[in-house]
Amino acid sequence: MMARPVPSAPGERKIMDRFDNIPETALDWHRAGKGAALATVVETWGSAPRRVGAQLAIGGDGRIEGSVSGGCVEGAVIVEALEALEEGQARLLEFGVSDEDAFAVGLACGGTIRVLVEPVGKVLPEEMLAELVAARAGRQALAYEVNTETGRRALRRDGHAERMRMDRSGFEPDGRTFVAIHNPPLRLIAVGAVHIAQALVPMARIAGYDPVIIDPRDAFASAARFPGEQIVTDWPDEAVAQLGLDARTALVLLTHDPKIDDPALEAALRADVFYIGALGSTRTQAKRVDRMQAAGFTADQIARIHGPIGLDIGAAGPAEIAVAILAQMTAVLRGKA
Template structure:
């Protein structure tokens, strides 16, 4: 059984919304945070899509300047030209536009069909749908735009948009959405899956035991009632995927581990005590895996928070996944 929920219902669909509005004849623009200073509420690369009817998707701040950006975007659509905006700290006037957090941001507004070619936006949307990393490169001096599927390795790895060292060339990184494969529809999974979705992951639950991996226990989630190795092979393991094994049953965990240890997934975590993990290491060593490959497994799983109960263990797992994603493995 494979129950799926549309990714558009869960993750940002900002470029997709802009393309849809443009093709519907409403007009559209994309606003992108290009620089920040101080306590900026959104990171560089954050986007807001605006339609010609003033509909919006996404954000470039905590709500402080969106109104002003919408007005500028509507004017930019009429002029069919890009605009660069800057917002600093708001003054004592409660109605002044600015950031209350004390930071400063710069925002690039690009009307679709002029500053941002429709064909280029469509190609970007296609790449996102296919989970292909792509960089949108804008030369703010010449007005040239392009998509890069190669190069920018460090930016892709760090998921970091920004200006190149030379010239006013802005690179917006569009990585595939983070994905989490959870093997084992146990109590920890019931807490971890919704937490991970809130944190920006696209979770997939794998358990051949239909009594465990059921719609009743995980309403609205994508569930694969396949053997884990078959499910993992079907889903795929890339640099934006985390694998969490919660069954501590070798016949379920080990086949998935065999695939994960020779994949590019950024995180592998396996539930079990220190003794359970030691036996796991022995089995993998006997199978032919190297010490370096086995060392990729985080086991016992999760940061040592002194967690008690399924929900707290889920917090510790998500915290460790975040640490590895942002700082790399220890």
């Protein structure tokens, strides 16, 4: 049996609902004949409410989805977007957020933001937006480039490696070309529905990961232990083959049982996952290394395994171990390992 999403009342939760669907929403509204514009934060100064790359979809009927400022300037952006839709032209807006407005959305002080408004179809080609949406659905990383002076737009699958790794949208040094990074959602695959996973999974979700738990043992992989989570009860090698492993995936091995851990580990060593961590002592790790050497993996491949798993913070107990694991995942992802 493959992925068994555990339902949350009422009904089952869709995994992608946990992440922004702003480009998808704008495309749907445009194709439905309502008209749509995309507003994107392209630059910030001071204590801006949203980070660069944050988006708001505005429908021709005035409906909205997403946010560019947490509520500080949305009203003005909506008005500008509706006018831009009528004119069929992009707009580059600049707003100063007062200290009072910033405080209302939880910030200590105000700042300044620039927002690019692009009507779909008339400025942002429907075909380009559809290609972006398809890439997001297929977990393919893309960079959307727009020259704010010439209006040239392009999608790039290559280049911008540092921006991709850091999830950092922004202007290029020329000050004219804005690059919006569209990475697939981060994904955590936890092999072993153990007590550490019970602490790690909700922490990872808060940090922006889409968790999946793999464990063929029904006593461990139960809805009662992981309410609302996606659980896979196949053997790990079959599970990871169907889930897929990519550069936005972290794999953690938590069972202490080579029969369960090793098939997933071998698959990860052959793939481009950004993080591999394995629970166990230094002695356990040494035995794991011996098994991987016997399986034909190179020293460089085996060196990708973080074992014992997690940063050495003196963790005691499942929750603290989970903190150490998530901290190490973050360090590796952001190039700080």
